[in-house]
Amino acid sequence: MAGRLRAPTGRYGGKSAEERKAERRSRFLDAALQLFGDTPGYRGTTVAALSEAAGLSTRQFYEEFRTLEDVLAALHLQVNAWAEQAVLAGAADVGDAPIDERAAAIFRAYAANVTADPRRVRITFVEIIGVSPRLEEQRLARRSRWVDLICAEARAAAARGEAAQRDYRLAAAAFIGSVNGLLHDWSAGWVDATLDQVVEELVRQLLAILRPVGWQET
Structure with missing residues (x-):
């Protein structure tokens, strides 16, 4: 499709696209361990709150996961x-x-x-x-x-x-x-x-x- 954005594949900041993706996923999981495993728990957490705790954007969340x-x-x-x-x-x-x-x-x-x-x-x-x-x-x-x-x-x-x-x-x-x-x-x-x-x-x-x-x- 014309104009569709493609995921970057080169190195940025000394890390490959795969390394950056793994790092983002790890940050989301670390944030989830804190929010799901403590307060407010899984059922009280939103995508926005999880993204904020991870220091990432909701757009980046949906690049890694479909749902909470x-x-x-x-x-x-x-x-x-x-x-x-x-x-x-x-x-x-x-x-x-x-x-x-x-x-x-x-x-x-x-x-x-x-x-x-x-x-x-x-x-x-x-x-x-x-x-x-x-x-x-x-x-x-x-x-x-x-x-x-x-x-x-x-x-x-x-x-x-x-x-x-x-x-x-x-x-x-x-x-x-x-x-x-x-x-x-x-x-x-x-x-x-x-x-x-x-x-x-x-x-x-x-x-x-x-x-x-x-x-x-x-």
Whole structure:
């Protein structure tokens, strides 16, 4: 179409168009973490307010996102990705340690990452709820990844003779619900315990699932 503006492709200020685009997107997500994860929350934020907080224009917002829901979706995935990276690093640090040590490392890494910033807790457990069918599907899909991780750890422990041989998917789904609920309540100040005590309780619960009454290590 004649006269249509084309996105710049050259370097400006020492940065390529792709680098500038990534920087703008990062600034919008940082601003969203503040506004969605604190005050006024996702439902109280406007495109204009988010753009102002990011130090960018609404025109630049629409160059990166279609709606505020798109921003929340991207932020939810980012917060979960940070937590997953922390968990994988924690698991790698203990290598082939027994399941009780691996579980402690995994939950300590997850809990420390998510609760280090209360805004991450709110994005993960509060703001994402009830927004739309699309985000509910994303939330459940991301939750399924955590269930898969628990199942993988359980299968590996069973193969080493450290846990019972069984299908753990149902138990893992129920357990992840407990993890999310406990960490949310702890972060909100509803649970009188240290974070270490929270982690210890989660480890005890998981080991009780893996090692039911009457089971003996082989």
